[in-house]
Amino acid sequence: MTDLIIIGAGPGGYETAVRAAKLGLQVTIVESKHLGGTCLNEGCIPTKCLCHSAEMLDEIRGASSLGINAENITFNLEVAIERKNQVVAQLTSGVAGLMKSPGITLVNGKASFKDKNTVCVTKPDGSVEELSAKHIIIATGSVSKFLPIEGAHSENVVTSTELLDMTSLPKRLCVIGGGVIGLEFASIFNSFGSEVTVVEFCKEVLPNLDKDIAKRLRTSLKKRGISFHVDAAVTAVKTLEDGSSEVCFTEKGKEASVNADCVLMAVGRAANLESLNLDEVGISYTRRGIEVNADMQTNIPEIYAIGDINGICPLAHAATFQGYRAIDHILGNESEINLEIIPSAVFTVPELASVGRSEEQLKDADIDYKSHKYFYRANGKALSLGADEGLVKILADENGKVLGAQILGAHASDLIHEVTLLMSNGGTLEDIAKTVHAHPTLSELVLAAAES
Known part of the structure; x- marks a missing residue:
């Protein structure tokens, strides 16, 4: 043994x-x-x-x-x-x-x-x-999960596994699901040149994340050419005579559909x-x-x-x-690992990262907080990189203790760790504000948000 x-x-x-x-x-x-x-x-x-x-x-x-x-x-x-x-x-x-x-x-x-x-x-x-x-x-x-609908396993329907091995670029890609996996592939294939449509069941994409940031990301991706149908329930995937697919859905009580050469089933795992x-x-x-x-x-x-x-x-x-x-x-050791504070990232363009609680979660828990924001367009390094889209949002209580943070913009997945480390040690906005940050850097976005 x-x-x-x-x-x-x-x-x-x-x-x-x-x-x-x-x-x-x-x-x-x-x-x-x-x-x-x-x-x-x-x-x-x-x-x-x-x-x-x-x-x-x-x-x-x-x-x-x-x-x-x-x-x-x-x-x-x-x-x-x-x-x-x-x-x-x-x-x-x-x-x-x-x-x-x-x-x-x-x-x-x-x-x-x-x-x-x-x-x-x-x-x-x-x-x-x-x-x-x-x-x-x-x-x-x-x-991977599949919706229990007609055509869920038809020839043109793939999961992320198959899409990662696809060597022929689909002219039209329909993504069922506006979660992390769905949005990452939507962003990727939009850049590659596919005509991308996202159909999401909830009222907003990334339903488990901060709604303000999720909406901003959807707006950004929409400007890049990605079409969105939110609050839309997919009812069937039908195969057409030319071999393509028709994704049928109900959007805000009305029947609608979109045609695609490839359908990504991205409704979770x-x-x-x-x-x-x-x-x-x-x-x-x-x-x-x-x-x-x-x-x-x-x-x-x-x-x-x-x-x-x-x-x-x-x-x-x-x-x-x-x-x-x-x-x-x-081993019988007292663990010092804090599993309550885990950062996450969505690798779209722009990136999105978060840690701790969102505004909705704080409101639901009846916790008083203040939102501290600072925008990429006011940061010298961001402007020099041509990455002026996005913001840093830090949520803190009346004593400045950080409760959560969301970052939308270039290198968000890297920047979030400053806040993660701070939260893991029970830090405050003052701790960020009194820490010297190099200039010009994107890290100054976190400093500026803490000072706002």
Whole structure:
């Protein structure tokens, strides 16, 4: 019997394995598909590769204002996909190297529970191996959701996984879902040259984020040529005689439709609960995911669940730090990891990032706050970069304690970490204001917002 079995080698799984091994535990990690999980192979990393291609294409197209004349600009999607594959291969190779570290044993196969300390692993050749450990961490991630509608699985309907391998640029792309995944791909393919339409069920895109910032982002993307239908429920995807698709939806009580050559189903992800045999062990779970406490422990004390599988926070970095929290608990250490403050980012153009609570959440909780804003157009570095669109918004209580922040604009995903660090240490606006910031930098946007 080993010390720990981890089921799933995504960011949560493999990073937790490395941490556990460094702390002296003997770890066996089981993976049925790709090392690196969804994030590395079908999500975060490959998407960001295409984001970079899109950003570079946009910059080149706008280079004339900088005195740079670029003519006959062309884009080759096949080359962009090949570069994406090379980046993924390089990082996957790195993870494979980590899995050879002392104290870690990698087993390829699909795991299911036999009892609270034992899993059965069905290997690619059909053989089955039983593995036992004092503790088990489930980190099997999530899978794409589909709407229960006519044509949801028709030929032109793809998930983000298939779209990331598409080498032929669709002339018309319809994105069902205005969440993070949907908007990132809408932004990417708009830059690549596709005619993009987004259909979102809620009244605003990114329904879980600050509505003010979400609306500003939608307005920005609309100016770039992306069409939006919000408060719209998709009812069917029909295949037309010419092979294209018609996406039918009800928008504010009226029937409408849009034609597309490719339809991206981006209506969220569901916990990957299949084949784990959870009922055999009596692990409590809901449709959202496996139920856990603050230390990621399930109702079975020996078993933990981290990442998308528990439905708490569907972010790769959240999975990693949840894993660290679980290891602390397994070793009997008091964890200093604060899982209440987790930043998130949307890699559209412009970027959007947030941490802590939104205005809506503060209002719902009846918490008094003040909004402190500062706009990119007033920042010297932003103007010099030609990135004057966006703002920093910091929400603080009457004592200046920071409760949340949202940033829309260039490098928002980098800037948000100053506020994240501050919040993790119970900081205030005064702490930002008395900290010297280099000039000219985009970081001064955070300083100016704190001083406003």
